[in-house]
Amino acid sequence: MTGRPSRRQLFGYAGAAAAGAAVTGGAIALGNDSATRSSTAGDSAADGGTRGNVGPYGDHQPAIAATSPRHAELVAFKLLGGTDKAALGRLMRLWTSDIVALTAGRPAPGDTAPELAIPGVALTATVGFGPRVFTLTGLTDRAPRGFIDVPPMSHDRLQPTWTGGDLLVLVGADDAVSVVHAIGRLVADAAPFAKPLWRQTGFWNSTGPDGKPITGRNLFNQVDGTGNPAPGTPDFNSTVWNDDGSTTLVVRRIKLNLETWDELTRSEQERAVGRKLSNGAPLTGTAEHDELDLEARDGDNRLVIAKNAHARLSHHSENDGRRIFRKGLNYVQDTGATRETGLIFLSYQANLVSQFIPLLTRLDAADALNEWTTTIGSAAFAIPPGFHEGGWLGQDILN
Template sequence: MAELSRRRLLGAGAVAAGGAALGWGAGAVTGRAAATAAPGTVDFHGAHQAGIATAPQAHTTFVAFDLRPGTDRAALVRLMRVWTDDAARLTSGRAVLADTEPELATAPARLTVTVGFGPGLLRAAGLEGSAPAWLKPLPPFAIDRLEERWSDGDLLLQVGADDPVALAHALRVLLKGARATATVRWTQRGFRRARGTEPEGTTMRNLMGQVDGTVNPAAGSADFDALVWCEGAEQPWLAGGTSMVIRRIRMDLDAWDELDLPGREIVMGRRLSDGAPLTGTAEHDEPDFAAAGPGGLTVISEFSHIARSRSADPRQRFHRRAYNYDEAPSGAEISDSGLIFVAYQADVEAQFTPVQQRLSDSDMFNRWTIPIGSAVFAIPPGCREGEYLGQALLSLR
């Protein structure tokens, strides 16, 4: 009964908002790099959803959903209203309406909630014609060994925080709000080093020990804005939003153990100690792919990971936000670990797919990594107070 009462309350309060978001462009509110309303909080409302340009938290969980049969647009609007209200409260350190554990909401630890839409959601809403061309599964790559239990989905939640208790509470609240509309398809939990372990801005390391994500557009920069945020030229409702590609990549750490340090650095094209390219002295030095070493061979192999991920086309870039995962091993394995690789870009087909194709074709690193999950979602823009996430789409006529 408490859940039903909460839905009635939110529904009554939101009717007046109607299609107000339709006239609000991405330029109406400035972007967010790590905007905070108070210590330990990240603003929920704004032109863009939080959790993308926000400095990555120590813990993030991704949950994909399948919509229940018969779910229609009205049901989706109700869910988005509930999630929007819940997320706004939780990220500001306030308990949600009818919260059964309100004490757990008081320390949000930079909690963010990000919502994504899969192709199935637009079909359920009768809005297939409003889907961007890239909102579909990625093309097959030769290196893929995809498993259904880690792939696709109609709806996505990305919930991040520096504290696992805050994250667990927020997830439980949001899952309770969705149970009449959707069922969980898959859940992926990722982590980085605890906040404060390293100086702010330090590039993360994956579980192979590599500095992971050196070449990344800086949040809040003009470069970031141009690469990540949709302008809405193809689909106006996406102005201020973006796309998300999420790939679950299993790392064969047991086989990686058998490769010596020089071999690892040749594969990556970077030093393991500090992430510097093999032709440089510091992590962010520009690699010299033409530099030759003894014997005339190039210092950085054309088949190294760093070389295969580069393009002469500056548009073939995106913002990455990766997390480690580590599951309980089975049998003779020592580890079941890898990377939850998340990429945000304005256009998947123009930016992400060409890079992934080059890596698939001839990256030496493929010997130790196996993509086992893949999904693509549209991330709608943020919202103002009194509006709900996805309103510009779900109020289309």
């Protein structure tokens, strides 16, 4: 065996790739990428079953407001001892260059498997910084307002395997092979700076049988995400974005006990959620996006949406108007004869302390769903703004 091939060698090979990649001369010029600029992030699945490319540029990291991908992998990293502010900046420049290439379906610089970079799979990569980044010299005043780690909740049963992290990358795409490939590149390029602490893979279906977008369901068969503010609306913008374009992300690995959940009747299941399983409508309504009537009572004078129903406790009108933007990923983990099933819960909010923690605390205290769910992992990341051509991820923080 010889050593790792040089970049020059690999670009030579990449030039011969059948993947239709745009690598020709041996250099990928960051910010000079016509394929990326001309691509659009359509939401339909009309184009050969895919959604085209999602451009890497923007005021915000683009995946957050985009439709959930069919597949995703999250990798949290622990920074190596020598990784200071300057080193983190070098890694971010490297990752930016990787992301510009990979989202266009081109191999990243130094890619050892260039043919696995394919266009048209709506690949995105979102990067975040864990709490420890903001203890590094020169960065102690750079965290978004209200960014702290999530305190353990009384129902949490956190495992170190799925908890914490100094750095996050979340890659999504409509093709699982593309996700594995992109994550492989980003992890390889991070090696001098940070090493993986945990990895989680998940999946979601946000396309209905007619090809139209749907909210999607978790493995409890609940329509999951109905209460979200709609991307692009003023509600969404004030919920998610800070003035500088940053946000925060909480990742919680929630084990769902399908066996005991399946023992309930459907009306018991619906009562725990406060919504209909059929289409996600509140128990007081008929269509998915009908407003909840939190005062309505049935013939026995009982609240239709119960006091401890998940939809009531998490509703913004019961939380001083506080909202979050949540995106779920289902997961299945094979462990020999049994498998663990659950939800990788992703919550985006401008201010973690004022928006997310009060809501989580409230749900921890009373949510009916707590009986069938156990949070086994938790991590919080500051998500820097997006970047534009010629810029790089986190440059306002790390410069």
